[in-house]
Amino acid sequence: MRSKLSKTLATRIRVGALAALTVFALSACSGPSAGSPEPGSPSVKNFSLAIQTPISSMEPANLNDGQAAYVWSAIYDTLLFVDHNGEVQPNGAKKWEYDPDKTRLTLVIRDDMKFSDGQPVTVADVVATLERSRTAKGLQAPALSAVASVTATDDKTVVLQLSRPDPVLLIALSQGAGAIAPAKALDNKDIVANPIGSGPYVLDKATVPGSSYVLTRRDDYWNLGAFPFPKLTFRVIADPTAQFNALQAGELTAGQLQPQQVAPMEAKGLKVTRLAGQAHLTMLLLDKKGELVPALADERVRKAINMAFDREGIVKAILQGAGKPTVQIFNPDSKEYNEKLEGYYKYDVQGAKNLLAEAGYKDGFSVTMPSTPYSTTFEPTVTQALGDIGIKVSWEPVPPQNTGAAIAGKKFPMVLYIDALPAAQKMIGTYYGPNAYTNPFRYTDPELEKLVAATATADEAERVELSKKIAAFATEHALNAPIAYMGGTIATDPGVEFVDPKSAMGSNVRQYEQAK
Incomplete structure (x- = not known):
């Protein structure tokens, strides 16, 4: 990468780069706001949204906490x-309590929950x-790795x-690791x-x-007032342009916009919500032990990779200003964000080459x-960018539904990744x-x-x-190479309101409510 991204390159990829945010702007529970229409009233509308990839499994142990979680x-x-x-x-557990050492978590389960087959939810099901999610070696097992037993x-x-x-256990129990299914259904392959x-x-x-x-609302649900939409439809549309066309045609009630699409959608009467920081773009340096690529075990090499990226150029030319350069991953609007770290890695091709040479x-x-x-x-x-400092990159196509496995499967030493910006506790557990x-x-x-244990x-x-100390350690030791925070714009039907600006x-569909 030159000091300024080439105009041709920037033009060629900026639209797609902004469209990539569709995966995250529409990802991520609250009760209904005062004044929201009651379920079943004439003003209540169904809700429809595009997701980028099919759902590989709805078995609790293998639930994916990405876009599949909408379903x-x-x-x-x-x-x-x-x-x-x-x-x-609280949700399925109406209250919880840790012991003083935080090694024993007690959950009190609601007594008014029923499964869709009419059977009551019992503690045996929980x-x-x-236990299945903890021991099955599925996607959710790492989130429950600290759990020794459940009784x-x-x-x-x-x-x-x-x-x-x-x-991060409480956060995990709000996601796939905390899903509840009937005990008798867990061995049924149909699940x-x-x-x-x-x-x-x-x-x-x-x-x-x-x-x-397509999902239909249950009339017997214990918290019905929090879900005003009678029917939900999630369409698998991988192409961002096709997603925009579906939104424009009224086939979707919410969607992500690129900058040039905002004015036409506002003119059409859709409500536009601008989000300053909703995701981070990061080069994950997975193989820090050097098992696949020995060079990555050397901190000097990882620092060189950080110095290879023209972060300001990427934000300006590719994201069209809809973002912010960064060297960390905590939400910039959070208390945990460490502003002193910004600028720690300057764009310096020659300096990066020198570090690589020093490392051999x-x-x-x-x-x-x-x-x-x-x-x-x-x-x-x-x-x-990496080629400029002497690192030759080859790309191996991976099906969309296998993206998680590409990270967790120890097949790749590095992964370019976009992720949302949840609470710092969740970020610590994930990274x-x-x-x-x-x-x-x-x-x-x-x-x-x-630091993490504390x-x-x-x-x-x-x-x-x-x-803040964890962020500083991760930056100083180049555990990964964060590049930019990414903003975005969400358009919603006039009857729908996006209520999760952070x-x-x-x-979760509870990011959306009926418009007041």
Whole structure:
């Protein structure tokens, strides 16, 4: 990458780069706001949204917390949920309590939940689902890695005994790790495509797996007032232009816009919400132990990679200003954001080359990265930037539904990734914990482990300071190469309101309410 991105390159990829945000702007629980129309009233509308990839599984142990959560979180209750302020709230568990050491979590389960087959939800179902997700070696197992056992102490209480304090366990229980299914259904292979849950919706027979998912609201749901839409439709539309066309045609009630599309949609009467920071673009340096690419075990090499990116040029030329250069991943609007770190890595091709030479890689080296829906439009920029310092990049196509496996499967040493900006506790668990999803090679450092462990028992003020220290450690030791915060614009039908400006809730239909 030159000091200024070439005009041709920037023009060629900027539209696709902005469109990539569709994956995240529409991802991420609160009760209905005062003044919202009552379910069933004439003004209530159905809700429709595009998702980029088909859903690979609705089995609790293999739930994906990305866009697939729009569908499964409407079918399953989770034990807890996160509201649009990023605060953990009761849900399937009406209250919870840690012991003083935070190694024993007690959950009191609601007694008014029913599965869609009419059977009541029992503590036995909660225990069985958590045990399956914990032990099945599926996508949710890492989120429950600190849980040593799950037991029911009476007909309302479930106790999770932990092997160590886990600062992100409550967040995990608001996501796929906290989903509740009938114990008797867990061994049924049909659960992958035809789940039974206690959530507010059920799959409608109009569903075409891999193409569209239609959900009908249950009238007997315990928290019906929080879900005003009688029917939900999630269409699988991978192409961002096709998504925009569907929104423009009135086939979707919400969607992501590129800058040049805002004025036409406002003229059409759609409501436009601008989000300053909703995702981060980061080069994940997965192989920090050097198992696939020995060079990545050297901190000097990882620092050189950070110096290869012209972050300001990427934001200006490719994101058209809809973002902010960064070297960290905590939400810039959060208390945990460490402003002092910005600018830590300057764009310096020669300096990066010098570091590579100092580490013994004067002639560079080669890496293979997965080509995913997140990376495609950025690949020319990344290839050029790393090529300029001597790192040759090859891209291996990966199907959209296998993006998670591309990160967790230890096949690739590096991955270009876009992720949302949830609460700092969740970010710590995802990126810096010993069993983090983005740490498949299980890189460890005593200082980092100590900082992460301390967040589990710290009060809020202490946790904020610890988070800033974690961000500083990650930056100074080049654990990854964050590039930019990405903003976006969401358009909604006049009858629908987007109520999650911080994108704190994850992929959940409760990001949307009926317009007041």
